[in-house]
Amino acid sequence: MVMKPEPWGEALDEVVAKGPARLILPTPTRSAVPPVRRRALAGEERLVFGCGRYEGIDARVAVEAAGRMPVEELSIGDYVLNGGESATLVMVEAITRLLPGVLGNTESAVQDSFASGGMEHLVEGPVYTKPAVWRGQEAPPVLLSGNHGAVDRWRRDQALRKTARNRPDLVAATPEERLDRRDREVLAEEAVRDDGQPVAD
Ligand SMILES: C[S@@+](CC[C@H](N)C(=O)[O-])C[C@H]1O[C@@H](n2cnc3c(N)ncnc32)[C@H](O)[C@@H]1O
Missing domain, CATH: 1.10.1270.20 (tRNA(m1g37)methyltransferase, domain 2)
Structure with a gap:
């Protein structure tokens, strides 16, 4: 089963209406996000995570989104999860702890x-x-x-x-x-x- 493009298109319309954002698409098909990339992402103003389920999201969604915002596929490692939500939690923790003021020390x-x-x-x-x-x-x-x-x-x-x-x-x-x-x-x-x-x- 593959996630349909229509609801994704509408959801991303809402995202774009609220201002510039970088779209992160969690995927197991890439190398695990390297430290240098996490540091760069910590400097971004607004990150939006598009979490797939089942076999993933219809491939046209990423193509269409790339026409109006930066789109990036990121993995947390060489294993397959049921959905992108837990991968997103991992990435958000790994990225936000690099922001000034997040850690006490x-x-x-x-x-x-x-x-x-x-x-x-x-x-x-x-x-x-x-x-x-x-x-x-x-x-x-x-x-x-x-x-x-x-x-x-x-x-x-x-x-x-x-x-x-x-x-x-x-x-x-x-x-x-x-x-x-x-x-x-x-x-x-x-x-x-x-x-x-x-x-x-
Ligand atoms: C069951 S997986 C789809 C796997 C896909 N059929 C494949 O073999 O590449 C469903 C979703 O979980 C997320 N996901 C699974 N493993 C991941 C990983 N290692 N890193 C980041 N996201 C992952 C992605 O969002 C993916 O679209």
Whole structure:
């Protein structure tokens, strides 16, 4: 079953009447939306998501809409959902948390996995909060040292180690110029097998 074009055309008439918008059509047929695209979308004034169901929306809807607004197909991953609504929720969360003021601590988004800046292409390392000791497990003492330089370096080391273990493909994609001498030492310690799996976890 395919969604008919007429109701979509009328719904988009209403959207256009309310002002400029970019139409996002969730689809499983694309590569997962990359971080750089999410950052660009966070700067858009108005995003409208057209959620398909069943086999999807009649293909003429996207063609007709493209004549009056930017239209973009986006996926959240290589799996098929029943409808675009849950994909839209995922995208809205991933995009809006990049907007100024959405997160209490603006540093959080910078340190996130796949964030922009120095951590690009890395996943975030392990995170800790109080208490310093919980059920016999100590949080890493460097985090309580008050030495911000040492904390930043430790965080980057941990991010590099976790990325090498969990996502060696991202290490391979990290541009050489983003790695300093210490980065290279850490990655050399985290040797991965030829099949991309960690030597020991
Ligand atoms: C059952 S799916 C249609 C799948 C389609 N027949 C195909 O094989 O490509 C119905 C709707 O769910 C949404 N959807 C499914 N998987 C998705 C994904 N991975 N990312 C984004 N949207 C998805 C799309 O809006 C799609 O039109």
